């Protein structure tokens with residue numbers, strides 16, 4: 001093959017042909033069950049490229065870990081603003097390092113002009129460098145990220161990048177006995193659980209004292225004992241806990257599991273600061289559901305210092321077997337790995353299913369065109385090219401809002417999104433109605449072609465968000481209305497949904513987010529019955545909004561006017577006016593007013609805005625109040641007390657679902 005033909009940046013068809021040539025041999029061999037041995041080149045270029053790529057990844061992970069490791073000190077010193085900043089800034093690290101690496105490869109090796117034989121060999125040599133590496137799966141993804149910035153997309157195949165993983169992540173371990181292992185084991189006696197609880201807390205090595213460690217040890221031991229109930233203790237009875245604590249916002253979480261015979265039960269101890277500035281254990285969470293809530297896609301990523309991330313993922317999967325691995329990687333802050341795994345799962349799902357992509361059920365969006373594949377639990381969102389006049393926004397502004405949500409504390413109430421570009425789907429899997437919809441509303445985003453020249457027509461979408469599918473709240477409520485007042489179960493569900501809806505808004509308020517458009521259709525209900533917001537194009541920081549009372553009319557003409565007669569600035573919000581849009585159904589209105597009437601009062605919003613402006617950082621804890629250890633008159637948990645007071649409706653108790661009351 002000539003150098004010209006195999007240049008990764010040459011024209012499309014030519015490139016496609018070249019790609020076929022290069023991969024022809026390995027593919028043929030693969031059919032026979034093995035790979036062809038590569039003809040090694042004499043040039044050292046491939047080795048240098050592989051080495052530079054490895055250096056690029058190692059630098060990335062070193063910096064990522066350094067930032068992550070700071071979370072412990074920030075927790076110990078109650079540096080909450082720093083913690084949030086760290087969480088936010090760490091998200092950007094990956095792209096910066098990829099860019100650096102691409103630049104280096106271009107500058108030192110003119111990477112974009114090298115023939116494909118060099119790239120093929122660079123991949124093989126990179127695999128060699130991964131033997132014995134502690135983060136091989138992340139390093140493979142890094143290689144993909146860099147390579148896809150350099151090669152033409154016709155080369156996006158396993159010969160040149162890691163379409164499939166090459167290195168196993170099973171049984172990776174640190175040989176040095178002095179180094180910390182992924183998890184610690186404790187072998188308690190049934191009658192000496194306190195000893196183990198004390199040791200577990202001691203081993204966290206937190207540089208801040210517990211206010212009443214003996215009390216916490218007793219509570220943890222009692223909770224462990226209650227978990228065991230009257231189960232017979234088996235020979236393998238043990239507790240395993242992950243060596244690094246999980247930090248997020250104002251909490252540190254000790255995550256592990258209790259093993260007895262064939263039973264394995266998750267455990268998690270949230271460690272918080274109390275009002276006196278001491279530490280305390282707030283709860284012992286122990287159900288799979290608790291874990292799902294803690295690791296939800298609608299929360300910010302944890303900061304966890306991990307030498308071998310795949311070992312953490314394996315451990316976490318053992319306590320959350322139904323949680324996809326991509327979501328676990330995401331929750332650990334390794335979002336590119338999550339994105340890569342998601343895409344692999346998606347392609348595999350496409351191959352093994354036959355249903356078609358369709359317009360998502362529900363009320364169509366004005367700025368987003370949303371579609372789904374019924375057999376797959378995610379939705380795909382395109383930004384439209386045209387919006388109705390009331391939506392004064394642009395593609396860039398919308399992207400900015402989605403970015404804001406990604407970096408913000410999502411407090412269990414805003415769905416995380418994955419952003420993709422140039423995604424190709426088989427045309428045959430699209431309903432014609434959906435194609436017509438995209439052609440009408442987002443033509444700039446659509447290409448339908450046989451891009452790879454392989455005889456398969458594809459739908460190629462330029463830019464796409466993907467997020468978990470939920471049941472739109474308007475549909476959920478409608479189903480309960482349709483079931484009728486005689487259906488007690490439906491009535492309970494309706495009540496739950498309305499209360500949850502208000503809780504969701506209050507949790508968003510605590511996170512300094514004003515959702516903008518609060519219509520039911522902009523919220524979804526998750527598998528666990530949580531209400532989560534997913535329409536981001538109008539969100540604002542609460543602190544950027546001006547919450548106003550509707551002015552009293554000055555004369556009869558103003559009073560009778562059907563129009564808004566007072567002047568309204570761009571960021572003015574009139575909470576009293578929410579009611580007519582939301583509360584048309586009398587039953588819904590009753591429940592809403594009973595639990596969340598304060599949301600219609602400007603003071604509620606103003607007070608929160610002021611507190612946030614004064615520097616108060618609310619934290620919305622990922623478990624409900626009923627899971628918390630009952631207070632025995634000990635130290636009041638700082639945040640819980642503040643939130644309870646601040647978020648409670650007048651004369652009532654805190655209603656926010658997750659804010660401990």
Ligand SMILES: Nc1ncnc2c1ncn2[C@@H]1O[C@H](COP(=O)(O)OP(=O)(O)OP(=O)(O)O)[C@@H](O)[C@H]1O
Pocket residue numbers: 360361362363364365366367368369370379415467468469470471472517521522524534535536537
């Ligand atoms: N995660 C999701 N799960 C299920 N359905 C969804 C999801 N996200 C969006 N939808 C559906 O797509 C519709 C439009 O989505 P979205 O609210 O994001 O669009 P939008 O254009 O921003 O809306 P609006 O017109 O209110 O600004 C929703 O009303 C809902 O029916």
